[in-house]
Amino acid sequence: MTLNRRQVIAGLGGFALCGAGSGVFARTALQVGTSQVISLSDGNLVLPWSFFFEGLPEEKLTEILAKYDVPKDQLEPPCNLTLLRQEGRNVLFDAGSGSTFMPSAGEILNSLEAEGLSPEDITHVVFTHAHPDHLWGVLDDFDDPVFPDAELMIAQAEWDYWTDPNTVSTIGEERASFAVGAARRLAAVEDQISFFKDGDEIMSGVMAHATPGHTPGHMSFEIRDGKNAVMVVGDAIGNGHVAFERPAWASNSDQDPDLGAQTRLRLLDQLAADDISLLGFHLPQGGLGRVERDGETYRFVPEDA
Numbered sequence: 057m058t059l060n061r062r063q064v065i066a067g068l069g070g071f072a073l074c075g076a077g078s079g080v081f082a083r084t085a086l087q088v089g090t091s092q093v094i095s096l097s098d099g100n101l102v103l104p105w106s107f108f109f110e111g112l113p114e115e116k117l118t119e120i121l122a123k124y125d126v127p128k129d130q131l132e133p134p135c136n137l138t139l140l141r142q143e144g145r146n147v148l149f150d151a152g153s154g155s156t157f158m159p160s161a162g163e164i165l166n167s168l169e170a171e172g173l174s175p176e177d178i179t180h181v182v183f184t185h186a187h188p189d190h191l192w193g194v195l196d197d198f199d200d201p202v203f204p205d206a207e208l209m210i211a212q213a214e215w216d217y218w219t220d221p222n223t224v225s226t227i228g229e230e231r232a233s234f235a236v237g238a239a240r241r242l243a244a245v246e247d248q249i250s251f252f253k254d255g256d257e258i259m260s261g262v263m264a265h266a267t268p269g270h271t272p273g274h275m276s277f278e279i280r281d282g283k284n285a286v287m288v289v290g291d292a293i294g295n296g297h298v299a300f301e302r303p304a305w306a307s308n309s310d311q312d313p314d315l316g317a318q319t320r321l322r323l324l325d326q327l328a329a330d331d332i333s334l335l336g337f338h339l340p341q342g343g344l345g346r347v348e349r350d351g352e353t354y355r356f357v358p359e360d361a
């Protein structure tokens with residue numbers, strides 16, 4: 057058996073992660089008509105508290121975090137990729153962090169392997185947005201494409217933003233490395249890329265909806281078969297606690313916090329009113345579940361609960 061350099065790296069990465077005891081193979085799934093929507097873990101992030109909550113009302117925030125058992129010093133949000141399995145298609149929503157963003161993330165190839173899939177089996181990778189934990193897994197340590205046979209699909213608005221040479225100087229110091237990292241990776245995979253926009257049916261049964269604020273071209277995806285639907289919301293609903301309890305609070309984790317809050321409110325209202333399932337990238341317990349409304353607040357009800 058001959059291994060190319062990509063396979064060698066994927067294999068070594070797998071051993072290293074398993075050896076460190078961090079193998080997280082969380083899996084939850086939902087049948088949508090003839091399709092399966094599966095949540096696969098890419099590991100988790102480790103982020104300072106300020107990244108999410110700087111400037112929010114202290115007393116209420118403390119109460120919410122205590123209710124959800126969230127430590128106040130640092131957050132360790134899970135990263136849930138969505139896999140859509142259909143006849144003839146294996147569609148991955150986002151590519152994960154890869155090996156260079158954080159040691160606690162970048163495990164998607166292990167999760168796919170547990171699903172019986174190799175990177176070559178992925179036919180499409182559809183991006184919600186181009187932040188590191190969603191995009192950087194598109195390249196391996198040799199800068200080769202991790203999903204060589206996949207069509208990579210991204211919103212035109214998101215591509216335009218991250219490939220704009222001005223973005224690195226306008227995005228702010230905290231995220232300048234995100235801009236450099238995104239531009240480099242998008243350029244490297246340009247040959248595999250195709251574009252879509254708000255309202256497009258990007259493939260049969262998958263509709264793109266603009267959900268801006270977290271990033272300018274952030275997109276969510278409605279996977280529908282008749283009455284059954286799942287909305288892949290990416291980071292438009294960015295956590296399972298404050299985003300549900302106080303969705304109107306502007307969050308630092310959104311590049312445009314006010315627009316992010318407007319989008320979150322609209323999306324939560326729609327998901328609860330229409331009883332549409334959702335899969336959130338950083339939501340707990342695999343991120344697959346439903347939204348329940350209680351007056352002005354909401355609750356995430358995980359699928360496996």
Ligand SMILES: [Zn+2]
Nearest residue numbers: 187189291337
């Ligand atoms: Zn994210």
